[in-house]
Amino acid sequence: MKGKSIPLPDEYLQDVLIRLAHHSSAIEGNTISLPDTVSIILHNTIPGKTDLRELYEITNHKEAFQYVIDQIINQKPLSTEIIKGIHERLTDRLLSDKGKFKMHDNFIIGADFRPASPHETPLLMEQWVENLNYQLDQVAKNENDIMRIVGDFHIQLERIHPFSDGNGRTGRMLMIYSLLERGLPPLIIRSEHRAEYFQLLALQNIASFALFIEKLLKEESRRHQGFIQMEDKKITVYDDKPSTEDSDVGQ
Template sequence: MICLKKIPQDYLDDMLVRLAHHSAGIEGNTISLPATVSIILNGILPVSGGATVREFYEIENHKIAFSNLLDHLENNDKLSVAIIKEIHADLTDRLQYDKGQFKKKKNMIIGAEFQTASLSQTPFLIQQLVYNLEYRLENAATEEEKLESILDKYNQLEGIHPFSVGDGRRGRILMNIGKFLSGSAHYKVYLKTIEML
């Protein structure tokens, strides 16, 4: 695990800006990278650009989720169902009425050839996923095994699709932070990966 105090703030800021911009962009957000910098680092929403209030909160909420996730890491908190729900609530704050709550209606992933988890299965499958990831990370012999475990659980989490909306953003922030802080990703590799999203 990487000590957060040793990571330059500029690096964390860059990581947050790129993650917020690209992750929200995947969901159709039109805010530019320079505007994302302005929102996250300066607290200013550029007047030009025609961004909606929703798009602003999609970016701004990454800042809150990232900060809270770093706090959990600094406190050596292990990933839990509560943290997954908290990150989802942070990312969907002011956007979604059921933020941080598991889905109450069956959902689906458009274009997927599989069904997401049922309402009754979801809490159990998420708890099982958390326990299994912790076990695999503790017993990984190499960085490659850690990365493989994180990516495998990310795919499983997306397949479960535990929330009504926001699963992609929640999954991407957890996966990217997990890869980076487990020592499975380095700065230049991280930047190239996030730019390809």
């Protein structure tokens, strides 16, 4: 199911980027605050005593998010190359193997399963992205189907754990890719939802995860509409100004 693209004003995209960079990083333990994230992203101002690794985790979201938006504007279907491109930008200056599938076994602390082996990962990821695109394009009939499929495949990705690190941040960015691609607002999982989010992943409860996504997207949709209305008011104010051609001055 291909939805109509939604309008994405620049100010709204900045707002999404700031919240995404802060919350997605905070879920992984980053301690940079939301106000400091605003300073870093919007004003290129680095607060004193900022840990360099945490700073890169925040700033890398800017390049990764712009990359996602560019691919969507160009109507590029999700592929393993795009997935690697997102990971490469999210982990720039943080990982020596940025943008590459894992070369060694990795583990998830406290998980009752073992992620895919490095040997299995390339084929599993090809199958993952092909199946995701098929489900979204051919099977999904409505927005609820899209949310269920996006949640299901996020859980699957977590179990493959295709990269040596940065899987969570990449996976959350991929959910945004699929949602925007199909005309839904982006999903921002806030840091205060960390425990619930991790529990849903651990339980692999697709139905509950879909409801979780639906709740957050309803909130995001209201926020998005607020930015659209702000943009419309700007246009109205601009349009109310008389043009030079309409002016009587000098006549």
